[in-house]
Amino acid sequence: MTDLELSGVSRWYGNVVAVNDVTMTLGPGVTGLLGPNGAGKTTLLHMMAGFLAPSRGAVTIDGSPTWRNPAIYRKLGLVNEREAVYGFLSGKEFVRASAKLHGLPDADAATRRAIALVEMTDAQDRRMDTYSKGMRQRMRVAAALVHDPAVLLLDEPFNGMDPRQRMHMMELLHSLGAQGRTVLFSSHILEEVEQVSGTVQVIVAGRLAASGDYRTIRRLMTHRPHVFAIRSSDDRRLAVALMASPSVAGVTLGKDGLTVHAGDYGTFTRALPRIALDEGVRVRQLIPSDESLESVFSYLVSA
Amino acid sequence: MNMTIAWITARGLFGRKRFLLLLPMPIILIGVTAVGLAFDAPAADLAETVLLGLGVATVLPLVSLIVGTGVLGSEIDDGTVVHILAKPIPRGRIIMAKLAVAASVSAVATAVPMFAAGAMIGGTRLGAGFALACVAGALAYSALFLALSVLTRRPVLLGLLYVVIWEGLISNLVAGTRTVSVQHYVIRFAAELSGSEWFRTTVSTAVAAVMTAVVTVAGTWLAARRLRSFSVAGETS
Structure with a gap:
């Protein structure tokens, strides 16, 4: 069990604040680091990896600071954003050199x-x-995995990979997380994050906008109506009944079923079976249609 | 010294096109000596022009500059240095490995042709004196240029300014500045070791020896200290 901890971490360049007062703890499992371009993801990863000093706050792995502490790399593996490698070495020589440098x-x-x-x-x-x-x-x-690190940081690891390689890398990250390693990867492709990890850290304008399972984050956004796609044995009848429920803010009747905007996730999902039963309507499909990471992300960024 | 880092450094150095620039310099040094001897140029004049003017003042600092800034500066420029830095290795040991490779390559690339040219002009003692002086000079220059490559973003430019403006111009006009000129340490060592009367500098042997050690140790220490705080800038996100 190895924890990567950031407490009150800020980083500024002159008057520009790149990372603003970020506190988070990353434990075993895979976590996705999300954020629009320029949000501060790479700056944050560099601080986690010991390649940038925080202007304020501390980044530690099991209590040891990452900055100016080469010993930390016994526990840490890093795949950074720049793709430069020693082109004059073979792949085997490159990985073997890493193994030897780790002793x-x-x-x-x-x-x-x-x-x-x-x-x-x-x-x-x-x-x-x-x-x-x-x-x-x-x-x-x-090369980053050769010493079996407890913490693995990857900046845009899927860049340049074809779909098969991407799938394989996703499986690899999954298994590394399942083995109890703390894996953090950044990506600007939401589908990748969605497929690899349910747990996200969302950075917007240098601040930690949200943290945790993105489905849970969505449910905590009570100010935004939840959108559900419903198919039933009698959509029109169900629509009328739902409109009478105080938990429903709006219903759209389409040829593919109903789109329901509910004010509160819990109240609506508890009310729906009762309403359907009372009306004698059979609900065939109920899908929360804005619980994708993309919806959560766009809500957070536009907030 | 970390042999893996030295091995990667040497492979990288010999694999870069910049390294090819080193090849013509020793050949020119020996070629000019041969031409001078063929035309019966006086040995003293030839020694001053070829051994000092071309060898000590030009070939030695330029070779050391190309190699000294190449062993770490190129890796910093292209980002590959992160592969070495993300390892549990004290930064001082990384610098020592880089310095060992840079100084060895520069020493061999200059001492061998200087020995040949010196021997052709005034016998083996003259050649051996210049060769050993170049080894000491290569060590001091390498430490200096290695430090510049970690401390600044323009190591080659600053190195050239040091060699051309400081050593080539100012230290020849203002005697007091010679105590901070590697070129004059090399001239003093060469004069001392070869026993030749042809070469003169105001820098004493003791000052040359102490200052060579100071430049080498200070350059190494500064480079290691700076590498401990090496930052990677956040570029796009």
Whole structure:
């Protein structure tokens, strides 16, 4: 169990505040770091990785500061945003050099294991400047994993990967999280975050706008009506009955069923079965249609 | 010294096109000496023009500048330095490995042709004196340029200004400034080790020895200290 903790962390450049008073604790599992461009995600990741000093506050891993503390890299693996690699080395040499720099007792075995984990064994002897962007990215992940770190930070890890490689990387992150590692990755593609992790940290304009499971975050946004898509045995009859319920703010009747705007998630979901039963209508489908990460994210950014 | 970092550094150095710039310089040094001897140029004149003017004042600092700023500066420029920094290695050991590679390469690239040119002009003692002086000079220059590559964003420009303006111009006009000129330490060592009367500088052997050590240690210490606080700027997000 390794915790990455940020307490009251701010970072400014002159008069520009890049990260503003962020406090969060990341525990085992996979967490997605989300935010629009320029929100401060990379600045935050650099501070977590010990490559930038916080102007105020502290970033610690199990109580040890990450800034000016090279020993922290025994627990930390980093895949940063810049894709530069030593193109003159083969992939195997690159990962093996990482293993040796970590002082691993059996660098060769660790190298084989890490390269197999990212499915790059077949291409391991080629020079890295002959790799595609996605292959380089996977070798960088292998190098970051070679010492079996408890915390793994990845900045835009899916960049340049084809769909199959992307799927494989998602599975890899899932399994690393399931093994009890603390994995944080940033991405600007919401579907990626949605597929890999339910837990998100949302950064907007340098501030932590929301934190936790995005479905829970959505339900806590009580000022925004929840939108549900409903199909039933008699949509028109159900629409009339729902309009009479105080938990419903509006109903749209379409050819694909009803779109219901409910003021409160809990009250509506408790009221619907009762209303349907009273009206003798069978509900065939009930989908919260704005609980996607995309809706949650757009609500947070526009708030 | 960390051998893995030294190995990566050497592979990177020899794999870069910039390294090819080193090849013509020793050849020019020996070629000019051969031409001078073929035309019966006086040994003293040839020694001053080739060994001092071309070798000590030009080839040694330029080779050291190319190599010294290349061993770490190039990795900082392209971002690959993060792969080394994200490891549990004390920053001083990273700098020591970089310095060892830079100083060794610069020393070999200058001492060998200087020995050849010196031996051709005035015998093996003259050649050996200049070769050993170049080894000491390569160490001091490498530490200086390595520090510049971590401390500034324009190490090559600042290094050139130091070599051309400070050493090439000011230290030849104002005697007092020679105590902070690596070129004059090398001239003093060469004069002392070769036993030749042809070369003169106002810097004493003791000052040259102490200052060479000071430049090397200070450059290494400053580079390691700066690397401990190395920051990666947040670029886009």
